[in-house]
Amino acid sequence: MGSDLISVDDVVAAAQRLVGVAQHTPLEPSRALSRLAGMRTLLKCEHLQRTGSFKIRGAYNRIAQLTPAERACGVSCASAGNHAQGVALSAQLLDVRATVFMPAGAPLPKVEATRGYGADVVLTGDSFDDAFAAAQEWTAEHGAVFVHPFDHRDIIAGQGTLGLEILADVPDAGTVVVPIGGGGLIAGIAAAVKSRRPEIRVVGVEAAGAAAFPASLAAGRPRTLETMATIADGIAVKTPGELTLAHVQAYVDEVVTVSEEAIARAVLLLVERAKQVVEPSGAAGLAAVLEGHPTLVEPVVVVLGGGNVDPLLLVRIIQSGMFEEGRYLMLRTRLADQPGALSCLLAVLADAGANIVAVEHHRLGTRLGVQEVEVALELETRGPEHIRSVVDTLRRNDYPVS
Numbered sequence: 001m002g003s004d005l006i007s008v009d010d011v012v013a014a015a016q017r018l019v020g021v022a023q024h025t026p027l028e029p030s031r032a033l034s035r036l037a038g039m040r041t042l043l044k045c046e047h048l049q050r051t052g053s054f055k056i057r058g059a060y061n062r063i064a065q066l067t068p069a070e071r072a073c074g075v076s077c078a079s080a081g082n083h084a085q086g087v088a089l090s091a092q093l094l095d096v097r098a099t100v101f102m103p104a105g106a107p108l109p110k111v112e113a114t115r116g117y118g119a120d121v122v123l124t125g126d127s128f129d130d131a132f133a134a135a136q137e138w139t140a141e142h143g144a145v146f147v148h149p150f151d152h153r154d155i156i157a158g159q160g161t162l163g164l165e166i167l168a169d170v171p172d173a174g175t176v177v178v179p180i181g182g183g184g185l186i187a188g189i190a191a192a193v194k195s196r197r198p199e200i201r202v203v204g205v206e207a208a209g210a211a212a213f214p215a216s217l218a219a220g221r222p223r224t225l226e227t228m229a230t231i232a233d234g235i236a237v238k239t240p241g242e243l244t245l246a247h248v249q250a251y252v253d254e255v256v257t258v259s260e261e262a263i264a265r266a267v268l269l270l271v272e273r274a275k276q277v278v279e280p281s282g283a284a285g286l287a288a289v290l291e292g293h294p295t296l297v298e299p300v301v302v303v304l305g306g307g308n309v310d311p312l313l314l315v316r317i318i319q320s321g322m323f324e325e326g327r328y329l330m331l332r333t334r335l336a337d338q339p340g341a342l343s344c345l346l347a348v349l350a351d352a353g354a355n356i357v358a359v360e361h362h363r364l365g366t367r368l369g370v371q372e373v374e375v376a377l378e379l380e381t382r383g384p385e386h387i388r389s390v391v392d393t394l395r396r397n398d399y400p401v402s
Contacts, residue, residue, distance in 0.1 A: 004243060005250060006153055008195035011160035011188065014061040018161055021093065022057050025049050025162075027169040027301070032273035037289045039298040042173075044166060047278050047307030051113070053234070054162055054185055054305055055086030055149075061158030062147050063090045071096045076144045078102070078135035080128050080233050081110030082306050083149040088117035099144065101135035103127055107233075107310040129238060150184030151241025160188025166301050167193060173200050174297030177285040179305050180204040180213055180255065181235035183244030189303070190251035201253045201297055205288040207281075208257040210236040216245055217255065231317060232263055234281030234306050254295055261324050262287040267314070268321025270304070279309035280317060326384035329354070330377070331391070333399045337373045345375065345399065352393040355380040 026045045034041045046054045063075055074097035077087045084100045091098035098119040102111060103126060115121050124134045139146045148155060162185070166176060176193055178186040183204075190202040206213055209230035215223040216239075224239040240248075248255070263280050266287040270276045282305040289302055309317075322328040335341040342361065349356060357378040367374075381387050394401050 006157045006191050008192055010157040011192045014157040015161040015164055017061055017064050021060050023049055024165055030274050039300055041289055042299055042301045044301055044303045047282050047304045051085040051089050052306055052308040053082040054159055055082045056089055057161050058155035058158035059086035059147060060090040062154040063094050063096055065154055066145060070145050074144045075147050076135050076139045077147045078132040079149055081106055081308055082234055084114040087147050088114045088119035092118040101131040103131050109310055110308055150182030151243045155184050156188045159185045160192040163189035163192030167196055170301055173299055173301050175201040175203060175300045177203045177289055178303045179235050179281055179284040180206045182237040183240050183248055187244045187247030191247055194251045204252050204255040205284045206257050207232045207235060208259050211257045212240050213255045216240050231260055232280040232284055234279055256288050258284055258287040262291055264317045264320040265324045267317045277307055278304045279306045282306040326387050327381055329379045329381050329387050332374060332376050332402050334372050334374055337371050348397050352390045354390045
């Protein structure tokens with residue numbers, strides 16, 4: 001497998017092909033996030049790339065090297081969203097027909113964006129694996145070229161151009177932190193970075209609910225997860241590629257996992273502190289940095305891989321992140337069922353400085369007395385200390401809290 005690993009020359013050649021196609025995305029410092037992480041932290045804003053993610057780098061590098069005969073047959077791919085858009089735009093720029101297979105439940109903004117780039121979109125199945133199988137079958141029937149989302153040398157080399165940009169912008173980088181799905185992005189970045197600065201640490205980050213690499217690395221071959229559950233759909237891949245796994249084995253120093261709560265918190269902090277809207281998969285790297293892994297060497301460059309998040313999901317993630325930050329509290333209490341009781345409760349909460357988001361008033365319940373009502377409250381708070389203060393205030397005023 002060693003002979004199949006890409007070289008820095010492959011990445012440099014890909015960078016030349018991408019001139020005028022992929023943007024050299026900004027690399028931004030963040031004092032607020034550096035303070036929270038306890039180390040100098042820089043953000044590689046790849047979510048600002050064309051199509052909203054790094055995927056156009058690999059897709060264009062792959063399609064640009066097809067022969068005229070291959071281009072005439074068209075290309076196909078399977079994707080939950082970001083790779084679909086990268087393939088669709090790359091094919092449009094190179095005047096190649098693209099057919100994209102996506103899960104039936106793929107986020108509508110990603111589906112519409114892919115169609116907007118001129119691709120034929122086929123919605124099928126409930127998961128990426130279903131779409132992948134359908135794409136393989138269609139490709140064999142129609143003689144098209146399948147553009148793999150991660151496990152191909154040209155894809156890996158294209159993604160590696162992001163690593164060259166990091167080296168150019170942060171020559172003193174100590175660690176590069178990269179989200180991992182199938183492994184194409186970290187394989188390319190690690191190959192580029194380690195070839196020129198082998199002392200830089202490269203750390204991969206997976207969602208704990210979709211972490212296929214630890215078992216695969218331990219086994220020395222790709223292992224398939226039986227189940228996955230994560231909000232980070234962009235890195236939810238059951239089976240690593242053979243080629244990407246070989247690159248991770250050769251070049252990556254460590255792979256860590258992060259919880260759903262940590263990812264949600266990272267998304268919220270990016271919106272609030274860095275003014276960056278990033279999808280959950282793109283924020284996984286920052287989640288790991290904020291958890292303070294001791295092996296990180298500063299300055300730390302965090303790759304924000306994508307920004308294509310469904311607005312409805314973003315709202316839920318922000319609410320979840322606010323809950324984890326102590327900015328949101330849900331509780332239940334009981335009152336006497338008499339006029340003015342609810343207004344007295346709300347007055348106590350107002351004096352405690354809690355902002356009321358929602359109130360539900362219930363008269364029926366197995367634990368309620370005949371003259372009692374239960375009230376469910378959603379409150380905006382100012383952190384864990386304020387939550388404790390609010391709860392203590394309610395209890396001092398004889399309101400039971402659960």
